[in-house]
Amino acid sequence: MSLRIVVCVKYVPDATGDRHFAEDLTTDRDAVDGLLSELDEYAVEQALQISEASDDAEITVVTVGPEEANKDGLRKALSMGADKGVHVVDDALHGSDVMGTSLVLAKAVEHVGYDLVVCGMASTDGTMGVLPALLAERLGVPQVTLLSEVAVADGQVTGRRDGDTATERLAASLPAVVSVTDQSGEARYPSFKGIMAAKKKPVEELQLSDLGIEADLVGLGGAWTAVDSADARPARTAGTIVKDEGEGGKQLAAFLAERKFI
């Protein structure tokens, strides 16, 4: 039977754009272009490599996000080589936090059917990094997170996690959830053939009701966290200039020591 890989990807505001909050203190999505989270490109790449190494695999990319998440997010993953997409889009999702998103993703992943779920290490906007763990808990399957190397063989997923003090080799039986880091290998650029092919790949659109999720469990209302206020970060100050009049080195060292850099 074919290996069913599901990659969870997020459509995020372009970090090089002028991002800010809307009146309800959620990200103002209309103000800046969005794209596939860069960190999720690594997840797509690893899924593609696992699929290429296996005789028979199918990759489904799943996203929970606004209307544009299909064209500007899912399509990129499909043009890189994933086989099909699932897009959960529902007005009630606006303002969901990671609890809500992980609930919806879990239902969507179950809806697709899976042997292996691959996630990025974090999103480039929220940067929580806990979603893969929450997802595994909700699915009730093993989790192997923050891998810099990953492979599948004989009903097992194995991988390497590089920590500050140790390198771990980990394994889990399938089905399982993994997350991969930005050290797992550069993501491929889509080819024109891939871009053309992606146009014809199926993307299933689902609403909350299709997944049997009550609207009050998600969105701003269902969020476990609330943002009370948000202020733009003050513009950067000019910094300190150390003039070298013989004591430059010492001054520099003192400056760094004061800030506990050395």
Add this chain to the structure above:
Amino acid sequence: MTSPRPGGLGNAHRLPEEYEQLRRTVEEFAHDLVAPKIGEFYENHEFPYEIVREMGRMGLFGLPFPEEYGGMGGDYFALCLVLEELARVDSSVAITLEAGVSLGAMPIFRFGTEEQKREWLPRMCAGEVLGAFGLTEPECGSDAGGTRTTARLDEATDEWVINGSKCFITNSGTDITALVTVTAVTGRKPDGRPEISAIIVPSGTPGFTVAAPYSKVGWNASDTRELSFADVRVPAANLVGEAGRGYAQFLRILDEGRIAIAALATGLAQGCVDQSVSYANTRKAFGKPIGANQAIQFKIADMEMRAHTSRLTWRDAASRLVAGEPFKKEAALAKLYSSEIAVTNAREATQVHGGYGFMNEYPVARFWRDSKILEIGEGTSEVQRMLIARELGVPSN
């Protein structure tokens, strides 16, 4: 990451969605992979193999070719779009792709036998090998019909015997160069004019020597060599197309190539805008950003105007080409206009950068050095003007 495009893409919103995605993919590639590395290759006059390999993986060398030959099933417009994006960041990389596709692979695709296509195109489309096109000779460039290289058919062995030399040939001496298609005189027509044919000479054929790279003003990360042929023997089957059709064939190849050069020149012109906008915002003089001066603003506005117009000329010519309409005049016009404004923009962008613009580590210095060749290669500005006048029905001599 997408890079900000201060200059805008002109009529980008009219691009079909998949072309826009291709453009963005290559913009990202040029920004993330080419920009940080190309300066060093350029400075060391080194061919950027690792960048070319990556371009091959992305399928850029196969863009306008059908999938059955390993291509991407795109078209010439898609190729030009990619060339513009690459040249916004660097021209050596762009010309390597341009020459590889439009001079190396295209003659074989358009005029080659089925066998030649099967033998060469898949690897060329993958960017694993490069082909070159040798037309120019030390004694003749614009007057390409004046070819002195000869090829005689040795009927005893069924081989062409080639003698002569070619100069300024792009992609002809890299480690991955597989062949050069050369034009040679293969006989005389009844009216006494030379009969010119195109023949494939694989790299490494005995008697075929490739000289050391030229020391060039620009395009320093692109490979350009002089070639010589001393009793070089290749199978008769290496003829590309019909004997005696070589001249007509390369005219077609050059017509198309002009659109590609126009797109490349547009990219350089746009790169000048990109760099100038960013510099005008950060460089301060007399207590304010230099961009606050009208003299700088107007320079940049004029640069953008030229880049934008230039983009319209190549897109017009390329649209005609892919629609199967006549495009000769429009291609010449696009090549003439965009190469001349590329030189102007490079000069103005350097001016905006002041002394730093004269330092090789600044991209605009590279743009300046890379711009002049655009008025010369694949038909000089004079040749383009002659062509346009001829197309208009002005008497030719």
